[in-house]
Amino acid sequence: MGDIIVAFANWIWGTPMLILLMGGGLILLVHSGFIPFRKIGHSISLLRGKYDDDLAPGQITSFQALSAAIAATVGLGNISGVAIAISMGGPGAIFWMWVSAFVGMATKFYSCSLAIMFRGKDSSGEIQGGPMYVIEQGMGKKWKFLSVIFCVAGILGLLSIFQANQLSAVFRAVMLEPAGVESTETVRWIIGVTMMVIVAGVILGGIQRIATVASKLVPFMVALYFGSVLIIVFKYIGEVPDMLVKIVTDAFTGNAVAGGVVGAVIITGARRAAFSNEAGIGTAPMVHGASKNNEPIREGLIAMLGPFIDTVVVCTLTALVIMLTGVWQDSEVDGVRMTLNAFEVALPSVGKYLLMIAVLIFALSTMFTYSYYGHKCFNYLFGADKANYYNYFYLLTIVAGAVVSLEVVISLVDGLYAIMAIPTMISTIYLAPKVKAAAKDYFERMKAQ
Structure with a gap:
């Protein structure tokens, strides 16, 4: 089963998916008149709450919506x-992550504007947003099968x-293995159950509790x-220009990939960027669609900051730490353990604890927000009265995630x-x-004011 999941992920993330996400995003970037570059200042003003309206329909503020979306995106996608x-x-894959982020800003601007423009109501009468409602309200009932496809994939793909x-892996590497405790299956189960209990305490309180916790956790x-990362980057500041040049040159040579295939570098960058900032995947419109905002464009402008913060800023800093410390050339480790090694090399004795x-x-924070996404997909398919059953299924899969292999997990999600x-x-x-x-x-209208 694991081999089938890996093979399917590699097949679907071929050239057609690259054209859909990066090509589609580029079309939207041009179509918008390059709004992500021209209007970023206005986006920041909006984020400060200058135009918030507490009386507008919705459940959370735009800042809380962006915090919840960033809690989901600025997460382990940026570290592991x-x-x-x-x-x-x-x-070179990092360069193509940057490209994906800039076109992703346009994608998020459009998709999150649409999430407010075409909101729907669930079976309990609560206003909801997201691609499934955009499709049904904006494109018509004949396209509803696309909403169903999205929600079925969301229920399974948005598990944490x-x-x-990765949390289980880093906890074992930092706390248990140095103390001589072996990573047995029993230990993994214990870690998984502990995580499940912590997450349950937040997600069973609904989107208001998730957004409140996320808006406090994200800045911290x-x-x-x-x-931590800036300390490491300044420690190796003299080598930073060389590393940035290496990212750009390797993007077009593929020297670091077996066979030097540039196409493999582009696909890897786009695939990891999609996992990291989720532009074009449809998750952010679900949470932005719940914000108290009557202006679709305002919500889109706020949402488009997500890929910039996530990929251009946070992912670049992580990449620099991994490259500056040289750990990326060690093929024996991957995922969060590679980043862990980088922190340990750069900040001996304290780095691994900070990470x-x-x-x-x-x-x-990602686990909290993902539960909301899956809950909304379940709500759309089965009704608001049954949606809470999803939370219990979601919590059980946290335990499973702590036990299974990284390759199978990442391929299933991809x-x-x-x-x-x-x-x-x-x-x-x-x-x-x-x-x-x-x-x-x-x-x-903004000019007229």
């Missing part, structure tokens, strides 16, 4: 996902098995991780993300003219 990208595609797997976790705390917060991207990108491109018209109207 970057390490996996470098080990599979070499430093990857986070559970970003500060802790940024602080463990960051991983703990990153993983838990494969299902690709399936989710198909209806998300189709609906976003199909409805893009409506967003452009709304953007023109919005910016004209």
Whole structure:
């Protein structure tokens, strides 16, 4: 079964998926008139809450929505996902992650604007947003099969098995193995059950509790991780320019990949960027669709900051730490253990503990938000009265994630993300003219004020 999952993920992440995500994102970037570059200042003003309206329909503020979305994206994709990208595609994969992030900003602008523009109601009458509602409300009932495909893939793809797997791995490497405790299956089960209990305490409180916890955790976790990483980067500051040059040159030579295949580097970068910032996958529109905002364009402008923060800033810093310390050339380790080795080399005795705390917060914050995404997919398919059953299924899979192998986990998530991207990108491109018209109207009104 594991081999089938790995083979499926490698097949679906071929050239067609690359064209859909990066090509589709590039079309949206041009179609928008390069809004991610021109309007980033206005996005930051919006994020500060300058235009918040507590009376607008929705459940959370735009800042809480972005915090929850970043809690899901700025996570282990930035710590172990970057390490996996470098080990599979070499430093050049980071360049293609950057490219994916910039086109991903346009994708998020469109998809999250649509999430407000075409909100629907669940069976209990609660206002909801997300690609499934965008498809049904914006494209019509005849396209509902795309909503069903998205939600089925979301229920399985938005489990936090990857986070559970990597959190378990770093805890064993930092706390248990140095103390002589072997990583037996029993130990993994104990770690998994502990994580499940912690996550249950937050997610059973619904989106308000998830968003409240995320908006408090995200600034702290970003500060802790940024602080640690910047100390390491300044320690090796003289070598940083060479590493940045290496990222760019290797992107077009593929020297670090077996056979020197540039295509393999591009696919690796796009695949890891999609996992890291989720642009085009359809997760962020679900949480942004719940924000108290009557202005679709405002929500899109706030949402587009996500890929920039996530990939251009955080992933680059992680990549520099891995490259500056030289651990990326060790083929014996991958995922979070590679990043762990980098922290240990750069900050002996304390580095691994700092990373463990960051991983703990990153993983838990992602687990909280993913439960909301899967809950919404389940709600759409089976009704609001049955949606809470999903939480119990979700919690049980955390235990499973702590036990199974990394390769199977990452391939399962990658494969299902690709399936989710198909209806998300189709609906976003199909409805893009409506967003452009709304953007023109919005910016004209802003000038008039």
